[in-house]
Amino acid sequence: MRLHQIGKIDGRRSSLSLEDLPLPEPAAGEVRIQVHVCAVCHTELDQIEGRVATPLPRVLGHQVVGKVDMLGEGVDESFLGQRVGVGWIGGACGQCRWCDRGEENLCPDFEGTGRDLDGGYAEFMAVNADFIHPIPEALKDEHAAPFLCAGAIGLRSLRLTGLNNGQVLGLTGFGASNHLVLALARAALPESPVMVWARNPDQREQALAAGATWAGDTFDDPPDQPDAIIDTTPVWTPIMEALKRLAPGGRLVINAISKEAVDRNRLAELDYPAQLWKEKEIKSVANVARRDISDFLETAADHGFTPEIQTFSLEQANQALNEIRSGNIRGAKVLVI
Numbered sequence: 653m654r655l656h657q658i659g660k661i662d663g664r665r666s667s668l669s670l671e672d673l674p675l676p677e678p679a680a681g682e683v684r685i686q687v688h689v690c691a692v693c694h695t696e697l698d699q700i701e702g703r704v705a706t707p708l709p710r711v712l713g714h715q716v717v718g719k720v721d722m723l724g725e726g727v728d729e730s731f732l733g734q735r736v737g738v739g740w741i742g743g744a745c746g747q748c749r750w751c752d753r754g755e756e757n758l759c760p761d762f763e764g765t766g767r768d769l770d771g772g773y774a775e776f777m778a779v780n781a782d783f784i785h786p787i788p789e790a791l792k793d794e795h796a797a798p799f800l801c802a803g804a805i806g807l808r809s810l811r812l813t814g815l816n817n818g819q820v821l822g823l824t825g826f827g828a829s830n831h832l833v834l835a836l837a838r839a840a841l842p843e844s845p846v847m848v849w850a851r852n853p854d855q856r857e858q859a860l861a862a863g864a865t866w867a868g869d870t871f872d873d874p875p876d877q878p879d880a881i882i883d884t885t886p887v888w889t890p891i892m893e894a895l896k897r898l899a900p901g902g903r904l905v906i907n908a909i910s911k912e913a914v915d916r917n918r919l920a921e922l923d924y925p926a927q928l929w930k931e932k933e934i935k936s937v938a939n940v941a942r943r944d945i946s947d948f949l950e951t952a953a954d955h956g957f958t959p960e961i962q963t964f965s966l967e968q969a970n971q972a973l974n975e976i977r978s979g980n981i982r983g984a985k986v987l988v989i
């Protein structure tokens with residue numbers, strides 16, 4: 653399912669087209685993966701609608717689980733037949749200052765799977781063998797797939813909050829990623845109260861059922877001021893509201909590749925005394941490092957995390973994207989190839 657042209661997703665046109673492509677040949681250092689499943693990410697909406705620049709034509713998809721079925725030159729034989737996953741990070745230079753200190757997600761040569769190389773909305777894909785992740789046996793294909801992006805970036809976001817057990821965590825938005833952040837927080841910070849803001853009452857109920865201490869609408873005051881807040885919404889308002897409710901010395905971590913609004917790339921006007929004074933910080937999360945992916949997979953297998961999912965066939969990729977666009981985001985959408 654390939655993207656040829658940028659345009660609005662409105663249900664009237666098909667964003668991606670089903671095509672027969674030649675089987676990818678793995679280059680030196682690469683493996684070919686026979687794709688079992690690929691989960692659908694909100695970033696794909698950003699790519700299709702042009703907020704995340706993508707060289708075209710391109711096969712999207714960066715939450716891929718499959719089996720290695722062919723090796724390029726120089727790749728260790730042991731990879732053949734392994735069940736592996738590919739996440740958003742599909743390449744980095746390995747030599748720059750960011751790669752050196754393990755922050756390969758910030759590498760100037762960072763390659764996004766399904767953006768800079770063809771991804772998993774396909775029967776086969778080729779990828780650098782250094783950027784694949786063995787899938788723990790305890791995880792089913794369709795459950796592991798959404799962990800590769802939403803889970804990994806959720807873990808990175810939680811890490812970037814710098815929270816200690818017992819400190820108050822806030823989450824704005826309760827989609828796939830913050831759902832997994834809540835599960836992670838329950839495991840890693842069991843004494844930390846978690847406050848969730850979500851516009852959708854269903855999501856607020858899901859948050860409470862999943863162990864949140866409190867859930868409210870975007871403009872509601874929580875019973876306790878969070879020491880850190882993770883934002884996963886695609887818009888600005890929740891950020892402006894979250895900053896007001898952040899505790900002094902607190903940090904807002906924004907996990908969004910872009911923001912949908914007229915002024916999406918400009919910080920809206922801040923009320924300095926209410927929103928930044930008292931040593932409040934704002935930090936964004938960019939991409940993921942390999943460690944975020946492998947650590948999340950391990951944690952998920954250890955704690956038996958099971959995401960709520962909804963499956964589609966590869967041919968139904970447009971339908972899955974349309975449903976996300978129209979706000980039907982109950983459960984991660986997974987294409988079963």
Ligand SMILES: [Zn+2]
Pocket residue numbers: 693694695714740801802
């Ligand atoms: Zn993603």
Ligand SMILES: [Zn+2]
Pocket residue numbers: 744745746747748749750751752756759760761
């Ligand atoms: Zn680098």
